[in-house]
Structure formats: C-alpha cells, structure tokens
Amino acid sequence: MSFYAFIGALxxxxxxxxxxxxxYLTFRILDFPDLTVDGSLPLGAAVSSVCxxxxxxxxxxxxxxxxxxxxxxxxxxxxxxxxxxxxLLASILTMIALYSINIRIMGRxxxxxxGKTTVLDSLTAFGLPSSLAGTCLFAAFTVCxxxxxxxxxxxxxxQAMLATGDNPxxxxxxxxxxxxxxxxxxxxSNALVALCGALVAQNQGAADVxxxxxxxxxxxxxxxxxxxxxxxxxxxxxxxxxxxxxxxxRLAIALALGVKLGEFSFSPSDLNLITAFIVVTAxxxxxxxxxxxx
Amino acid sequence: MKxxxxxxxxxxxxxxxxxxxxxxxxxxxxxxxxxxxxxxxxKGFMDGLKEAGVDAKFNxxxxxxxxxxxxxxxxxxxxxKPNLVLxxxxxxxxxxxxxxxxxPVLFTAVSDPVGAGLVKSMQxxxxxxxxxxxxxxxxxxxxxxxxxxxxxxTVGIVYNAGEANSVSQVNxxxxxxxxxxxxxxxxxxxxxxxxxxxxxxLVGKCDAVYIPLDNTVVSAFESLVKVCDENKLPLFSSDxxxxxxxxxxxxxxxxxxxxxxxxxxxxxxxxxxxxxxLPVESLKNLDIHLNLKAAKAQGVTxxxxxxxxxxxxxx
Numbered sequence: 001m002s003f004y005a006f007i008g009a010l011x012x013x014x015x016x017x018x019x020x021x022x023x024y025l026t027f028r029i030l031d032f033p034d035l036t037v038d039g040s041l042p043l044g045a046a047v048s049s050v051c052x053x054x055x056x057x058x059x060x061x062x063x064x065x066x067x068x069x070x071x072x073x074x075x076x077x078x079x080x081x082x083x084x085x086x087x088l089l090a091s092i093l094t095m096i097a098l099y100s101i102n103i104r105i106m107g108r109x110x111x112x113x114x115g116k117t118t119v120l121d122s123l124t125a126f127g128l129p130s131s132l133a134g135t136c137l138f139a140a141f142t143v144c145x146x147x148x149x150x151x152x153x154x155x156x157x158x159q160a161m162l163a164t165g166d167n168p169x170x171x172x173x174x175x176x177x178x179x180x181x182x183x184x185x186x187x188x189s190n191a192l193v194a195l196c197g198a199l200v201a202q203n204q205g206a207a208d209v210x211x212x213x214x215x216x217x218x219x220x221x222x223x224x225x226x227x228x229x230x231x232x233x234x235x236x237x238x239x240x241x242x243x244x245x246x247x248x249x250r251l252a253i254a255l256a257l258g259v260k261l262g263e264f265s266f267s268p269s270d271l272n273l274i275t276a277f278i279v280v281t282a283x284x285x286x287x288x289x290x291x292x293x294x
Numbered sequence: 295m296k297x298x299x300x301x302x303x304x305x306x307x308x309x310x311x312x313x314x315x316x317x318x319x320x321x322x323x324x325x326x327x328x329x330x331x332x333x334x335x336x337k338g339f340m341d342g343l344k345e346a347g348v349d350a351k352f353n354x355x356x357x358x359x360x361x362x363x364x365x366x367x368x369x370x371x372x373x374x375k376p377n378l379v380l381x382x383x384x385x386x387x388x389x390x391x392x393x394x395x396x397x398p399v400l401f402t403a404v405s406d407p408v409g410a411g412l413v414k415s416m417q418x419x420x421x422x423x424x425x426x427x428x429x430x431x432x433x434x435x436x437x438x439x440x441x442x443x444x445x446x447x448t449v450g451i452v453y454n455a456g457e458a459n460s461v462s463q464v465n466x467x468x469x470x471x472x473x474x475x476x477x478x479x480x481x482x483x484x485x486x487x488x489x490x491x492x493x494x495x496l497v498g499k500c501d502a503v504y505i506p507l508d509n510t511v512v513s514a515f516e517s518l519v520k521v522c523d524e525n526k527l528p529l530f531s532s533d534x535x536x537x538x539x540x541x542x543x544x545x546x547x548x549x550x551x552x553x554x555x556x557x558x559x560x561x562x563x564x565x566x567x568x569x570x571x572l573p574v575e576s577l578k579n580l581d582i583h584l585n586l587k588a589a590k591a592q593g594v595t596x597x598x599x600x601x602x603x604x605x606x607x608x609x
Contacts, residue, residue: 200365
C-alpha cells in the first residue's frame, strides 16, 4: 500500500472513529441497535456546513452540530422509552425523518464548503501538508473523545448506564430510571456521530443528504473488527479497540481498492462483497483461533 | 555478429516499448454509484477518448454510494499519478475539488456546477476543474411543446416538492414559459402513490402536462398515462424512457453522448489546454423521441417537421 492510500485510510479510520465510539456506546453498552446514525451523520454535516456558510467559525460550528446530533438521538430514545416503540423501529423512524429535516436545514440536498474556511485550514496555515493535517486533527478529536468516554464510564452516571445495558432489572431496583439512561445514552452516541459528520463534511468539501448511507454497517463492522483484534476485556480496552477497529476497517478497504492478483483483478462493483467478506472474517476469526488452539 | 543482432533487436524492442509507454495516458475515474445514466456517461467518455486516438489506461473506481470510500478513492487516485481525473456526478467531483490540486479534473453529470462550488462561473471555471452539466434543457423542452401544440396556453406540472432537483427545474420551466405566454399549473406529490390523484386534479385546468426529471413521478408514470389517455390530455416528459411508457415526446439528455462530449474536452486537456480556460459545457445535440401511438391516444397530430427530426419513434 502506498503513502497516500495509507494516510487516506488512517485519516478516514480516525475521523469515523468518533462515529464508531457512538455505535459502541449504543450497540455494546446499552444493547440498543440504533439506526439513527445513518441520519445523524448527515445532520451534523448539514448543521455545521450551514453555520460555516453563514460565516461562523468552523470550530465553533461543531458545537451546534453535536447538539443537533444529541437531540436526534434523544428523540429515538424518547420514542422507545416513552411511546414504547421497538428500539429498531424507533431509530428507523428518526432516521427517515432526518432525511427531510436535513434537506430543510441545507435548503437543498447538497451544501458545498468548497472555497470556505474549514477546521483543516488552521493546521495547513502552520505549514502542515494537507494530506497529514486531517490525520493529525482527527487523531486529536478521536483520542479526546475516547478518553472522555473512558472517564464517563467510571462516573456514577456512567456506571448506571453500563448497568442499564447489562442488567436493567437490577438497576431499576436500585432506583435508577433506565428510560432516562437510554435517552441520555442514545443522545450522547448520536452527538458523537454528528460531530463525526461535521468533520467529514469539512474534510470532503460538502455536506450531502446521502452521505450517511451505510454508516451503521461501517460502525458495527469496526466494533467487531476491533473486538477481534484486541479481544474482549475491560471497558477502557474495548473503547480503544473500537477506534483501532475503525482504522483497521478503512485500511482493509484501501487494500481492497488497490488489489490486483495477476490476471485477476476485482471489479469496482465488488467492493461491497469484499466489505462483507472482511466483516465475516472478523466475526469468525476468534472461533477459528479457538478451534486451532484445541 | 549474432549476439550484436540480438542485442540491437532487444534494444529496439525496449525502445519501442518505452516509446509506447510514454504515450499511454493514465486516466483515473471516480463514480459515486452504479446507475444506468452514470454508467453510460462513463462508457461514452472511454469510447470517445479511444475514438479520438488517445492511448489511455483507465483506472475506474466506484464508491458504492459510500461517502468515506468516496474520499479514500481520491487518495487512491493521487497515487495513480494520472494525467487526468474524471469525476462522474457531484459528490465525487466535490471531493476531487477539495483534495486534488495539481492534476486536471473533469466532471460530468453534475446538475449545478456553480451551486456545488466546483467552478466560479460556467464561462470561466477558474481552477483545475471543468466539465459538463446534465441540467435538462427545460427551455428547449417547453419550446418543443409549443411547436407540437401551438395553441398551448396552460401547462400542468406534476412533481415532488421534496426533490431539490425538481424544484429547480420547475423554477426554470416558469422562467422559460413566461416569454411564450404559457401559464404553469403545479400539482405536487409526496410519494408515488399520489401521482394518480395529482394527475386527475390537472384535468380541465391545462392544455398539456409536462413531467420534469423527477424520480417520484417517473416511477409511477403509468398512472399519469392512464389519466392523460382517458382525458385526451397531451403528456410530455423530459426523459426518453417515459416516451416508451406513453408520453408523446421528450427532448432529452443522452448520457452516452454526454460522455463522448466530455471526452472531447478531455482530449483538449491532454493536449495541453488548462481546465480554467475551458467553459463548462452542456450537451450540444439533444435527441427527440416520439411516441406516435400515445399521440393518437391523447388526440395530438405531430407536425411532419418534428417527426422528421425524431431520432426514435414508437409506433
């Protein structure tokens, strides 16, 4: 793999690491399969882009974007806990509603940031090459988010959230409102996803209403690949695994994009098949390893 | 002597090979998703360059609709050190505009290059990008309706107000219709299921119905045809496919032809032209498709001059 492809994969893995942390929070900690992410990723992108278009500082624009993501997640949580709609369905409903909302926010399906100042410009102004600027900045964001999440799981609130996913009956008996925990948890998860979307839009030069398609697949694949690489363990280890999984997933796609085996070469349309193959391999690898050991 | 011959032969072959290599142009292509229109644009581009005598090696990448892969492809293309990059559809072109600064980039099948931030203006792109727009020629489409039905005073439009692309087309239709003294009556739908009802609401209110490139309405085209046939209401579309399904006529963008025209721009750039100096083009030759059976059902006689110009006729 060449320099550009490697750096490109690292950059994508790190920026989507924020999204993967969000998916880890719902999928593993809360045991809540959340499809809202396919809509909250472009939501963050849309809010941040429109704010930048209106003249806001690119870093400042990340705040309303993150907040919008929290609200979207909270809506899914409320639909599930207050209106008793099945979690999967509740998240799908929010996701499809966000499609219309995102177009409303942008006023069109695609909002360009080309020629506008983005978060990356402050780094390239220091003389950092643009190919490295994204990688450095996104690494900083994702490491901070991972550390914050590790810290959060050690607080009383975080412990209550862990217990909500693990053993809701026990934690209810202790006087914790599991409904509130779910609303907060799904909200936090989507706040991270929307922050990711805002950074992705600034990196690729536009927010697009369709940019969230497949987010949940990439998120789950990354979580699972991370678990395969680092193995199950303590929460802090699992959170680091999620970020590693995100990078590994993008590296695998970069490899698949460049693969050529003599006469045989993959067609560009095979990419989804290769992606599915990577995930299946990651899912079955631990079992195979155990069988080999025996 | 024999060794000398072999050596010189080998040298000659090596020279020939390297000369051939020097002429081979590397062209990297990025396409956001596989879709018949976009695939045809790509085929047209590749065939067009081949016919222009360019010895090209194509690296085709398709992002499968995935935003992250779309960005990764831009990095991959930088590695390939291409002489030219082709971006098919808006998302790929935007990433190229953001990431690729030293290699000329052509785009095609982009509806609104200025709105997408790709070029400063259609006439003078300014940067290292130029290309072609696929915005339907609505003014020419309205003129075609007027040619076939000179007495047209009111045109009904069925579209989905949630499709940004349709909204901009309807605005363009209004601008084109005003100087021709044609009034526009709108009927909007939220989903394909509403098309039948919307079509019925137009009966008696207009002299003809025109359908823009609207995914929602086009996917329920048969119900429109039913209403128009029953009420002798002439129906016009902006895509060729719908003519086969029962619209009287369309003056439409052919994506394969667009790819070929993009290839002609590509040839100019490979020969040394700067993208900044090449204005954004739209398709030069538009095809008229006619459905004479539908015309009969909807009570329309198509002028001979239009029939003679038609590229394809359904009888």
